[in-house]
Amino acid sequence: xxxxxxxxxxxxxxxxxxxxxxxxxxxxxxxxxxxxxxxxxxxxxxxxxxxxxxxxxxxxxxxxxxxxxxxxxxxxxxxxxxxxxxxxxxxxxxxxxxxxxxxxxxxxxxxxxxxxxxxxxxxxxxxxxxxxxxxxxxxxxxxxxxxxxxxxxxxxxxxxxxxxxxxxxxxxxxxxxxxxxxxxxxxxxxxxxxxxxxxxxxxxxxxxxxxxxxxxxxxxxxxxxxxxxxxxxxxxxxxxxxxxxxxxxxxxxxxxxxxxxxxxxxxxxxxxxxxxxxxxxxxxxxxxxxxxxxxxxxxxxxxxxxxxxxxxxxxxxxxxxxxxxxxxxx
Numbered sequence: 446x447x448x449x450x451x452x453x454x455x456x457x458x459x460x461x462x463x464x465x466x467x468x469x470x471x472x473x474x475x476x477x478x479x480x481x482x483x484x485x486x487x488x489x490x491x492x493x494x495x496x497x498x499x500x501x502x503x504x505x506x507x508x509x510x511x512x513x514x515x516x517x518x519x520x521x522x523x524x525x526x527x528x529x530x531x532x533x534x535x536x537x538x539x540x541x542x543x544x545x546x547x548x549x550x551x552x553x554x555x556x557x558x559x560x561x562x563x564x565x566x567x568x569x570x571x572x573x574x575x576x577x578x579x580x581x582x583x584x585x586x587x588x589x590x591x592x593x594x595x596x597x598x599x600x601x602x603x604x605x606x607x608x609x610x611x612x613x614x615x616x617x618x619x620x621x622x623x624x625x626x627x628x629x630x631x632x633x634x635x636x637x638x639x640x641x642x643x644x645x646x647x648x649x650x651x652x653x654x655x656x657x658x659x660x661x662x663x664x665x666x667x668x669x670x671x672x673x674x675x676x677x678x679x680x681x682x683x684x685x686x687x688x689x690x691x692x693x694x695x696x697x698x699x700x701x702x703x704x705x706x707x708x709x710x711x712x713x714x715x716x717x718x719x720x721x722x723x724x725x726x727x728x729x730x731x732x733x734x735x736x737x738x739x740x741x742x743x744x745x746x747x748x749x750x751x752x753x754x755x756x757x758x759x760x761x762x763x764x765x766x767x768x769x770x771x772x773x774x775x
Contacts, residue, residue, distance in 0.1 A: 471625060473606035474745045475575045482605040489683060489694030492637030492710045493731055495541050495553040496560040503724050504716055513729035514567045518615050521736020522743055533558045533732025534700040540707035551713040561731040564715050566634035568737040569616065570626045572607030573745050583695040584738045586634065589688035603691035608745040636683030637708045654690040698742060703735060
């Protein structure tokens, strides 16, 4: 469990003023965090597929996945790959193991980590933050939707803060590139589901989610037929939690934990439903995406060192080993 001492309200960082009007800067690394903001964080999932081995696969053509979005702006860190053979530190077995031959359904047998891909996900929407121990370093996604919540607060007030991958001008100086995206198909990183304890579901229903999290959906918040207005990704795919309930999705940066937050889309059909031209914009190898997040972490460490001196960087690194052994629950 994360332990946060003292007040529920701690002033959020105003060092950097985001272009999208969020109440917290895009340069938050190890800043103090309030108990209220800790309650906005929730470990989430990201869906993946394993490339099939059929003929003429659009994503297996030379240069396609090597030119995924923003690999030049945020090149994967070498620390995310093994020194001996250059393979990702992630294992494909946590999410996608299939030892049956022939495989079940459309699953790919004996997958390699280089075959595991994410779609509708890229680094531009992500950030990193070092949370109180034993949680440690995480990747962070902000809440998705721009709406007023049932308390009348702006969604931007529910951003707990992180160090954005685009800070300060990684993607270029234009207004669009200076704005951290929230709800765009190419960046969202579909969660494909969620896991929660009974007490967490009670918190969702009674406090976090406007109109409640559980049926009967008869409050004023739910207009018309709620089942008609919302799709499957909203109800079972996590959009309700990370959009309407204003939770910030986080993923551990420890590789053995990160790989367990990947969920196999076993129909394995998205990889062939996109044109070759759009493939590089929509798909990325899971290992490369993890490497990009690790690169953002390194940039965040460099930012802290420049801001506070080398002593702070030493403290950040000294805590990493302890954090990796800690519990992973909020």
